[in-house]
Amino acid sequence: MKRIAVIGGGISGLSAAFTLEKARQNGAPLEYALYESNSRLGGVLVTEHTHGCLLEAGPDSFLTEKPWASDLCRELGLGDQLIGSNDHERKTYILCKGKLVEIPDGLMFMVPTKIIPTLLSPLFSARTKMRMAQEWFHPPHKADGDESVASMVQRHYGGEMVDRLADPLLSGVYGGNASELSVRAVLPRFAAMEAKYGSLGRAMLAARAKMPTSSNGSPPLFTSLKDGMQQLVDALVSRLKPSAMYINESVKFFNRQNGAWTVSTEQTSHQFDGVILATPAHVAWRLLQPFEPRLADELGAIDYTSSITINLGYDERVRSSLPPGFGFLVPRSEVRKMLAATFVHNKFPHRAPPDRALLRCFIGGKENVNTLTLSDEEIIRIVRNELQPILGITSEPLFARVYRWNHAMAQYGVGHLERLARIDSILKELPSLGLAGNGYRGIGVPDCIRSGSDAAATTLRALGLAREQVTPVVART
Numbered sequence: 274m275k276r277i278a279v280i281g282g283g284i285s286g287l288s289a290a291f292t293l294e295k296a297r298q299n300g301a302p303l304e305y306a307l308y309e310s311n312s313r314l315g316g317v318l319v320t321e322h323t324h325g326c327l328l329e330a331g332p333d334s335f336l337t338e339k340p341w342a343s344d345l346c347r348e349l350g351l352g353d354q355l356i357g358s359n360d361h362e363r364k365t366y367i368l369c370k371g372k373l374v375e376i377p378d379g380l381m382f383m384v385p386t387k388i389i390p391t392l393l394s395p396l397f398s399a400r401t402k403m404r405m406a407q408e409w410f411h412p413p414h415k416a417d418g419d420e421s422v423a424s425m426v427q428r429h430y431g432g433e434m435v436d437r438l439a440d441p442l443l444s445g446v447y448g449g450n451a452s453e454l455s456v457r458a459v460l461p462r463f464a465a466m467e468a469k470y471g472s473l474g475r476a477m478l479a480a481r482a483k484m485p486t487s488s489n490g491s492p493p494l495f496t497s498l499k500d501g502m503q504q505l506v507d508a509l510v511s512r513l514k515p516s517a518m519y520i521n522e523s524v525k526f527f528n529r530q531n532g533a534w535t536v537s538t539e540q541t542s543h544q545f546d547g548v549i550l551a552t553p554a555h556v557a558w559r560l561l562q563p564f565e566p567r568l569a570d571e572l573g574a575i576d577y578t579s580s581i582t583i584n585l586g587y588d589e590r591v592r593s594s595l596p597p598g599f600g601f602l603v604p605r606s607e608v609r610k611m612l613a614a615t616f617v618h619n620k621f622p623h624r625a626p627p628d629r630a631l632l633r634c635f636i637g638g639k640e641n642v643n644t645l646t647l648s649d650e651e652i653i654r655i656v657r658n659e660l661q662p663i664l665g666i667t668s669e670p671l672f673a674r675v676y677r678w679n680h681a682m683a684q685y686g687v688g689h690l691e692r693l694a695r696i697d698s699i700l701k702e703l704p705s706l707g708l709a710g711n712g713y714r715g716i717g718v719p720d721c722i723r724s725g726s727d728a729a730a731t732t733l734r735a736l737g738l739a740r741e742q743v744t745p746v747v748a749r750t
């Protein structure tokens with residue numbers, strides 16, 4: 274009988290544990306233990322209900338084009354619970370000199386693919402529009418090495434595009450800064466497109482022409498669950514062995530001696546044949562530092578930022594006063610604490626009754642790190658003060674909830690892929706150690722799910738427990 278520990282019970286660790294559980298049910302001689310320092314499983318996936326509204330404290334959905342989250346939901350029997358974003362209302366605004374300006378139609382990420390809406394948009398100056406036209410004629414360019422997203426976008430479209438679009442779009446996902454994030458790790462398609470076509474605009478159009486046209490129209494951009502992201506956590510937890518879960522047990526120490534891993538919390542100490550570290554990379558750094566400093570140093574160099582989500586509920590009057598669309602992004606040059614706000618009642622309509630407005634605001638980034646230490650009341654006051662001139666909301670919210678996420682969002686800095694290659698080569702010498710989580714190959718929920726199941730599959734193989742074909746549990750029952 275082999276024993277495997279999973280450390281960290283966020284979506285990455287839960288996915289890893291689920292893969293182990295399936296292998297166990299398929300007859301692999303295996304026991305596993307899942308350690309979670311918190312009193313609940315799910316990590317940053319937390320859903321709450323109040324005043325008839327569904328509040329997401331962490332992620333509210335996932336990108337539909339990345340299949341691993343939807344596939345897992347279907348495997349867990351939640352296929353009929355999947356919902357799509359209300360894309361016919363999809364409009365996003367950028368705060369530009371204090372006013373909301375709609376992102377023009379045809380912009381794919383920050384690449385313009387339709388001329389007229391971009392030319393007519395007040396979002397860009399005449400100079401940037403000229404740059405967009407010139408960009409069409411960029412010759413193929415293979416960059417020597419990695420660079421920041423800001424540097425690549427600057428080369429193609431100039432600084433205004435970085436400030437008004439690239440940076441706010443990335444801040445909304447990573448809480449980070451376009452001048453620090455690696456283009457190869459964060460926008461790998463862009464580097465490939467530039468090498469082949471030169472112009473990102475021409476490359477995007479070519480990619481779009483190759484996309485299959487479906488008779489059902491395009492799938493929604495975002496997918497979520499009717500009862501919120503917590504539904505996925507609950508379904509996963511219900512499939513795991515209750516006796517395998519060590520909740521409220523923070524791993525303080527772990528070590529490897531004579532091929533066996535020892536995992537110790539304040540309460541227990543157990544031995545394992547394999548370990549999957551599914552914590553943020555900075556926790557993995559701390560645990561590995563005493564006995565695997567080379568690996569620890571690489572993990573410790575992966576940066577993380579903190580963020581705060583603030584859900585505000587309002588009445589029907591506010592709802593009818595708000596603009597249509599999914600919400601807005603705030604460029605750094607607007608000098609606000611808020612990086613983005615979502616009009617949840619439009620994005621996922623059933624998450625608020627028809628007579629409620631539900632706003633989800635997002636504060637993040639290194640420059641706002643001190644905000645994390647403020648009281649809920651102070652944070653709510655800051656957000657309301659910032660919303661007032663933008664949306665004209667003066668009334669008291671019916672409810673407000675603040676959720677803080679300390680060092681939870683990984684930042685893939687320039688050189689991240691090279692770092693991953695070094696980590697992979699160290700892990701070859703430690704085959705029974707797996708790494709999963711948002712610090713490595715994707716920060717979104719689908720990527721984390723994939724990282725968890727991949728780490729579990731690799732550990733099973735290393736311990737000689739993998740079968741040629743792992744039958745999904747659902748297919749067997």
Ligand SMILES: Cc1cc2nc3c(=O)[nH]c(=O)nc-3n(C[C@H](O)[C@H](O)[C@H](O)COP(=O)(O)OP(=O)(O)OC[C@H]3O[C@@H](n4cnc5c(N)ncnc54)[C@H](O)[C@@H]3O)c2cc1C
Nearest residue numbers: 281283284285310316317331332333524710711716717718
């Ligand atoms: C505010 C916010 C909004 C987001 N929005 C989206 C979105 O809309 N769509 C999307 O796809 N992604 C989104 N993301 C990103 C995505 O949700 C995360 O990257 C992903 O959920 C991370 O999962 P994880 O399991 O790797 O990490 P975590 O959720 O951080 O889980 C790690 C777990 O490890 C535990 N742990 C830490 N140390 C120890 C220890 N010593 N011993 C035992 N356990 C330990 C922690 O308590 C935690 O439960 C968002 C993230 C945040 C923070």
